[in-house]
Amino acid sequence: MALAKDQGALLDSVRALRPLVLDHADASEKSRRMAMPVVEALRDAGVFRMLVPRGLGGREVHPLEFLSVLEELATADASAAWTAMIGSTSGLTCAFLDEAAAREILGDSPGLIGAGVVAPRGTATSVDGGFRVNGRWPFASGSLHSQWIGLSCVYEKDGAPTVLYATLPMSEVEVHDTWDVAGLRATGSVDVSAHDVFVPESRGFYFLATRPKHDGLLYAFSLRGLLAVAVASVALGVGRAALDDLRELAGEKTPTGRNKPLVEWAITQVKYAQAEAALRSGRAFLIESIESMWETLERGDKPTSEQAALIRLAATAATDGSVRFPPAGAQRSA
Secondary structure (H helix, E strand, O other), rough: OOOOOHHHHHHHHHHHHHHHHHHHHHHHHHHOOHHHHHHHHHHHHOOOHHOHHHOOOOOOOOOHHHHHHHHHHHHHOHHHHHHHHHHHHHHHHHHHHOOHHHHHHHHHOOOOEEEEEEEEEEEEEOOOOOOEEEEEEEEEOHHHHOOEEEEEEEEEEEEHHHHHHEEEEHHHEEEEEOOOOOHHHHHHOEEEEEEEEEEEEHHHEEEEOOOOOOOHHHHHOOOHHHHHHHHHHHHHEEEEEEEHHHHHHHHHHHOOOOOHHHEEOOOOOHHHHHHHHHHHHHHHHHHHHHHHHHHHHHOOOOHHHHHHHHHHHHHHHHHHHOOOOOOOOOOOOO
């Protein structure tokens, strides 16, 4: 996958952050939240604004650049990549809000940071000027270093249930320290809850039903497709890092009682080749699907339902290809 020069600047900046990310990886894991020097570096590089419209001070990147940035981060540390994914996709929601509300959330450059939970675990009811939000949401990744959080709620609209995505200041939600796990520890994916919190109408939109307020091609792309690409991109980076670790380990390790290193074993070579093929195949399918939809949008045409479905399918295949042959002994932070 080749990026245009103007699209590669952010990727170059993220590559330059690799030593910083690695230096803080252990401390982040121990504290169960991303180290602030890493968060600040990602913020300053513009990572959290990858999907924010240019008209709001964002980067509005091509989906392939989005994929490349998350994948690159994940080869260094899965938690850092997941944190970047949550922050950047949360910024995407500003494209669906009126400008005043979006600017309030984004703040001044390089801006405030947002988190979000897409699963509708709460409820919202109408009140004068907005909504009252109640509920508890697990897996609020990145919320511990964020100033805003978007929470999906079940909402009765015109007599039928729909999903309202409401954005609240973190100061108005309660944090529950529930995150004590083996993988992705540094994401700080705690539970959060809201108790009768008022959210102005301007800071809510109907997920998958509200049209974006911006005309860029990025916002005509499938919203669910972009979210699927985000998760798959992290998986691809973790899979690549695991295979690179396995290749290094296999060349150095000779099991007790054997006289040949693992790299010379036929079964190792077969399993490595199968894993390499699965990873590369899933990645290629995802890139092909993204390019197909983008070319359709560039022509001014509306993507077909098949193209939207293929994005989701390709993201699933890429994720599956990243974990189908897990190499023992090559486990990273995911």
